[in-house]
Amino acid sequence: MSEEKKDAKEISIEEKGNNAEQISKEFKEHSVAEFFKKNMQMLGLTGKIKAMTTIVHEYVTNSLDACEEAKILPDIEVQINELGNEHYEIISKDNGPGLTNETVGKAFGKLLAGTKFHRMMQMRGQQGIGCSGATMLSQITTGRPTKVITGTETGKAISVEITIDPKKNEPKLANLTELKKEFKGTAVKSQFKGVKYVNSEQAPLEYLRRTAIANPHAQITFIDPSGVKTVFERTSKIIPKKPLEMKSHPRGITIDEIITLSKRTKARKVNSFLKEELDRMGDKAVQDLTKMVSFDLNKDPKQLEWDEAEEIVKGFQKIDFIAPRTDGLRPIGEERIKKSILSIVTPEFLEVNTRKPQVYAGGFPFQIEVGVAWGGGAGKTVSNAEKDEEGRAVRKIEIMRFANNAPLLFDSGGCAITKAVQSIEWKRYGIRDAENVAMTVFVNMVSVHIPYTSAGKQAISDEDKIMEEMRLALMDVGRKIYRYVGFKKREEEKQKKRKLFNKYATEVAIAVSELTGKPMKPIEQKLLEIIIKRLKIEEAKDAKEQAKWENVSEEEIEKEYEKTKEKEVKAKKKKKTKVKNKGDEE
Ligand SMILES: Nc1ncnc2c1ncn2[C@@H]1O[C@H](COP(=O)(O)OP(=O)(O)O)[C@@H](O)[C@H]1O
Ligand SMILES: [Mg+2]
Known part of the structure; x- marks a missing residue:
């Protein structure tokens, strides 16, 4: 047989497809645990830094949710220990209501199980795959169980080691013991390999800093692998009102x-x-x-x-229904956002806005809150940043995203918040280059159901109504910045004028005194009186102008913006023709 013919025969055997009978031998069922075990990226549990931050996020959001429901001022402590190369231990402890002996296993050892999925309630967790996902990652990277100590209000506490049986998606408990000491709350200790602790913008420290910003009632302590302790003190002792469980609205129900x-x-x-x-x-x-x-x-x-x-x-x-109830939502509130933002940046101007509750597709109530800190020490500096004339690093915009008061640090490009901030024509509000401006933009969406783009819960889907609310809130704050910037510009001009006039008054007085031979001082005095009178008239005019600004509408700003744009275009054209003329000459 020629080589060619031999090849053809072998190929034909190989290419013969399997029939239904043969294929059916491969037909198997899988549990949800097996699915997520194979798809840890869907839970945000891949990437060395991302996985580490996500684990901290899962433990801390659970602690905050539990404390909120039990109406307890949260005291949370997170500690990360380095055990080896890319091998860490994470310990997270809270003073929450604790878990019962019956639920602790399922809470940490069963995926898609919890107290939140079936309730229309503003909570940080909603799917029941948070801490159980972490248990899974721990056991598949280290082969070890997750240790949980939990005690209820009676003070009676247990210690237990938990793993998940992936085939059944059921918890396996070991070494369950009753503690001799009293303990109220929940403490988790688990180990992970293939993760890494760094100090970046997406790392646990920054995550906890932002958690503290959006949860001013929480006291959060963090001990990093080198033993450095950071305490985010609570800035409010008021326990937020318990979020209410809401019912589905007939218009959104399927x-x-x-x-x-x-x-x-x-x-x-x-x-x-x-x-x-x-x-x-x-x-x-x-x-x-x-x-x-x-x-x-x-x-x-x-x-x-x-x-x-x-x-x-x-x-x-x-049927005509009244709009859905929205009174179960618990926004952070303008005053508390202000206080929180001022505890982290030193802006020149700060404005916040908590919008009224709205409903997005599906009948879910939600509410948007924004805060924009502008100028001064607002925004962030980046390593190797350009320097300004005075040698200070140029500051850049920093967008802080939150969903039900929990920070979102990843997938920023796909998030409605980023899209809304980018869709605003900041120029319209006197901010020329929105990327390179000292500005901190804080946006929090609270809802009984956050439409995350994936199970990793890192980005909010850009539903029309949500985008609209975010944009309206940002535009409102933008208008106030515009007013402030306008006012500031006029103040600066006034000061400049004053300085200039004063300088010339002296110079002119000296000249007049020399020409007339009369003493200089009375002439200077007279001149200054005239200047003050003139300035007073001008300032009165300015005050009138200012009053107009206070009530400036979006349309007027738009008109103003169009005018500046036209001016800019004309100026550019002029510059171009000048360059051209220059070129012609050469
Ligand atoms: N620190 C904690 N204190 C009290 N209950 C907790 C704690 N951590 C987890 N739980 C319980 O375990 C359940 C499952 O948690 P999780 O897997 O993170 O899903 P989710 O938070 O989306 O419900 C929670 O719904 C909650 O009832
Ligand atoms: Mg959770």
């Missing part, structure tokens, strides 16, 4: 959600089930709905069919 709710309800009839489980669902709405559906609303909700739920959803679209 057929599937109705079916799910109908299986869980204690109500005996569909009409009472709808009234109990949904927001803004009153007798009037039930009466309207009765006329729209083909079945009896007195039937047992457990017997509700898909087609019937579909009729309900269709009916809801034709």
